Amino acid sequence: MFNYTSVSDACIKCGKCVPVCTIHQVHPDETTSPRGFIDLLGAHERGELAIDKTAKDIFESCFLCTACTEVCPNSLPTDMVIEEVRKEIADQYGIAWYKRLFFFLLRHRRIMDIASKLGYVFRTCALSDNNQYGGMTPKFRLPIVKKDRLLPSMASTSILNSYDEELDHGGKGRVAIFIGCLANYNYTGIGHSLVKILKALEIDVFFAKEQKCCAAPAYFTGDFATVEALSKQNIAYFESFIDEVDAIIVPEATCSAMIKHDWEVFFRNRGMHDWAERAKRLNKKIFMATEWLANHTELPKLLEQKGASKELLVTYHDPCHARKVQGIWQEPRALLQTNYRFVEMSDPNRCCGFGGVTMQTEKFHLAEAAGKPKAAMIDESGADVVAAECSACRMQLSHALYKNQSKAVFKNPIELIAEALEDGDA
Numbered sequence: 001m002f003n004y005t006s007v008s009d010a011c012i013k014c015g016k017c018v019p020v021c022t023i024h025q026v027h028p029d030e031t032t033s034p035r036g037f038i039d040l041l042g043a044h045e046r047g048e049l050a051i052d053k054t055a056k057d058i059f060e061s062c063f064l065c066t067a068c069t070e071v072c073p074n075s076l077p078t079d080m081v082i083e084e085v086r087k088e089i090a091d092q093y094g095i096a097w098y099k100r101l102f103f104f105l106l107r108h109r110r111i112m113d114i115a116s117k118l119g120y121v122f123r124t125c126a127l128s129d130n131n132q133y134g135g136m137t138p139k140f141r142l143p144i145v146k147k148d149r150l151l152p153s154m155a156s157t158s159i160l161n162s163y164d165e166e167l168d169h170g171g172k173g174r175v176a177i178f179i180g181c182l183a184n185y186n187y188t189g190i191g192h193s194l195v196k197i198l199k200a201l202e203i204d205v206f207f208a209k210e211q212k213c214c215a216a217p218a219y220f221t222g223d224f225a226t227v228e229a230l231s232k233q234n235i236a237y238f239e240s241f242i243d244e245v246d247a248i249i250v251p252e253a254t255c256s257a258m259i260k261h262d263w264e265v266f267f268r269n270r271g272m273h274d275w276a277e278r279a280k281r282l283n284k285k286i287f288m289a290t291e292w293l294a295n296h297t298e299l300p301k302l303l304e305q306k307g308a309s310k311e312l313l314v315t316y317h318d319p320c321h322a323r324k325v326q327g328i329w330q331e332p333r334a335l336l337q338t339n340y341r342f343v344e345m346s347d348p349n350r351c352c353g354f355g356g357v358t359m360q361t362e363k364f365h366l367a368e369a370a371g372k373p374k375a376a377m378i379d380e381s382g383a384d385v386v387a388a389e390c391s392a393c394r395m396q397l398s399h400a401l402y403k404n405q406s407k408a409v410f411k412n413p414i415e416l417i418a419e420a421l422e423d424g425d426a
Contacts, residue, residue, distance in 0.1 A: 007081055008042025010074050011035055017068035017078070022351040023061050026369040032061050034068035034078045041081055051085070051092055057234035060358050062364065064220055065320040065351035080265060083219060090222030092136050098144060099357055103226045106181065106213040113158060116185045120154040127151065132401035133402040133409060134187075135395075144361050149398040152186035152391075154317075159184045159191035163207050166351035167195065170202030173297075176245045178207060178259070178286075181213050182391035190251050190391070193418035194289060198422050201297050206245055210237050211283070216258040219266065226272075231263045235278050242285055247296065251289040251414050253328075253390040257321035260286050288322060290389055292411055294331035303338040309423055313414065314340040315408075317374070317397065318349045319390035332413045333390055339420035345377040345386075354389075355394040371400030378408050387413045 008112045017034035024033045025284055031040065040058065043049040051059075069078055095103075105112040135150040137172055140267040145151065159179050175198065183190040198205055212233050218226035236247065250256040260283050269278035295298045316333055323329040329349075336342060353370025354360065374397060378386045386397060386408050398410045 004038075004041040004081055004085075007076055007078075008045075010076055011038045012074065014073060016071045016073065020067040020071055022063040022065045022067060022353060022370055024312075025373075026353075026366055027061065031058055031318075034072075034076075037062060037082060038076065041085060044085070051088055053093075056089050056093060059089060061363065063351055063353060063355040063359060063370065065344050065355075066324040067320070067349075067351060070324050078365040080269075083222075084269070085237065086220070086222030086225050088222075090224075094225055095221065096362075098361070099221060099223070102357065103218050103221075106215075106217065107208045107226060107229060109160075109212065112185070113161065116154070116158060117156075121154050123285060124156050129153070131328075132403065135398055135402070137402075146364070149364075149404040152182060152395050155185060155188040157188075158212075159188050160187070160207060160209055162191070163195065163205075165207050165209050167199075167205035167207070169204050171204055172201065173203040173246050174244070175203055175292075176208045176241060176248045177204060178208060178211055178214075178248055178250045178255060180255040180390065180391060182395065183252060187391050187394060188413070189415050190412045193412070193415045194249075194251055196418045197293065197299065197421065199245050199416065200302060201299060205298070206241065208241070208248070212237075214255040214258040215355050216254050216262070219258065219262060221358060224266075227266055229253050231266065231279070232275065234259070235263070235275065235282065240277065241281060242292055244287070245291050248282075248286045249289045249292050250286065251412060253288060253319035253322035253326070253388075253391060254392050256280055256286070256288045257325040261325055288326065288328050288331075288389060290332040290335055290417075291326075291328050293333055299335065299417070300320050300338065303335060303417070306339060306420055306423065308341075309339050309420060312340050312384045312416075313343055313344045313382060314385045314387055315343050315378060315381045316348055316413070317352060317378075317386055317388040317393060318344070319388050319393050320351050322389060323349055331339065334385065336387060336413055339423075340416065341382050343383055345381040345383070347377060348372060351392050352396045352400070354392040360395075367396060368399070368403070369398055372404070375400035375404040375406055376424075379404065379406050383408050385409055385411050385416065387411055387416055393418070 030036045141147045195385040215227040215230040241315045352374045
C-alpha cells in the first residue's frame with residue numbers, strides 16, 4: 001500500500017502539475033489539482049481529514065490522465081495514490097448498482113455476449129444510429145444518459161465470436177490478439193482491420209478466446225476484488241500460450257497499459273509479489289499493436305510499396321495510457337504518415353477527458369467540458385480524421401466532435417492502416 005503521508009511530504013508544491021492537470025483545466029480549484037489531491041491524502045492518513053462526501057467528490061474528480069506524473073520533478077505517483085483512495089471510497093460508500101452490474105458482466109464473458117447480442121437486437125427501440133460519427137444517440141432521456149449524447153455503436157457479433165481460434169495466414173509468425181472490451185463489442189472494425197493487416201503480413205493469429213477484461217474500469221473505480229479476479233485469470237491464461245506466440249498485441253492503449261503496468265503495481269501494492277512477478281514476466285511479449293507492427297514486422301515496407309493517399313488529412317491524438325504511461329507515440333504516426341497527409345493538432349498530448357466509468361456517468365459534465373477544447377484543436381487542424389489507438393478516447397472524442405458538429409471523424413490507426421493496404425490493392 002502507498003504511504004500517503006510520504007508522498008505528501010515529498011511534494012515540493014512547485015505547481016508544475018497544475019497547468020497540465022485535466023480536472024484543473026476545466027475546474028480551476030486548488031483542491032482538484034494534483035498537489036491538492038496529494039496534500040489532502042496526507043491529511044487523511046494523519047487523521048486530519050475523513051473521507052466524507054466532499055472528499056469523495058474531490059478524489060473522484062481526477063481523470064487519472066497521468067499528466068502530472070509526466071512533469072513532476074519528484075516523479076510522485078499521484079495517479080496511483082488516487083487509485084488507492086478510491087478503494088477506500090468503494091469500501092466505505094459502496095459501488096453504484098449500475099457499476100456493479102457492468103463489472104459483473106466484465107467478469108462473465110458469456111453473459112456479456114448474451115447481453116451484447118440482446119442490446120444489438122433491441123437497440124432501435126431506444127437508440128438511433130449516427131453513421132457520420134460512428135455511434136448512436138438516445139431517442140429519449142435514458143437512466144444516467146442524456147438524450148443528446150453520442151454512445152458507442154453496437155455490433156451484431158463480437159470480434160471474439162467472429163473468428164476461429166486459429167487463423168492460418170502463411171506462417172511468417174504467430175501472434176495472439178487481446179482485443180479489449182470496447183473493440184470486441186462496439187468498435188469491431190478495429191479487430192477486423194487488425195486481422196486484415198496480419199493476413200497481409202502472412203502472420204498467423206491465435207484469437208485468445210478465454211481472455212477476460214483487462215480490469216481497467218474496475219481498477220479506476222476502486223473495485224479491487226474484480227481487478228484481482230480478472231487479472232489473475234488473464235495471467236494464468238496468458239502463461240498457458242505465451243511461449244507459443246511471438247507476441248500478444250493489443251490495439252488499445254488503456255488495456256495495454258493496464259496489462260503491462262498496472263497489474264504488476266496492483267499486486268505489488270497488495271503484497272502479492274508472486275503474482276506481480278508473473279505479470280512482469282509476461283511483459284516482454286506484450287505490445288500495443290502499432291508499436292509491434294512498426295518495430296517487429298515488414299509493415300512499414302509494405303505500406304511504402306502501397307504508396308501515399310492524398311484523399312484524407314489525418315491528425316493524431318495521443319492517448320494518455322499510450323504516450324504518458326508507455327512512451328508510445330512515434331510508431332502510430334510513422335505508420336500513418338506513410339500513406340496519408342498528416343497534420344499535428346496544437347496539443348496532441350492533452351487528455352481528451354474520458355476519465356473512466358465514474359467520469360462518464362456521474363460526472364459526465366466534467367468529461368464533456370474536457371472534450372470541448374480537444375474537438376476545437378481537431379477542427380483547427382483542418383483534419384478529416386482524428387486517430388488514436390484507444391477506444392475510450394474514441395468514445396469521448398466522437399461525442400465531442402458530434403456536439404461540435406465537426407467535419408472530422410474518429411478512426412483507430414489500425415483501421416486507417418488496413419484501408420491503406422486495401423487502397424493499394426485496388
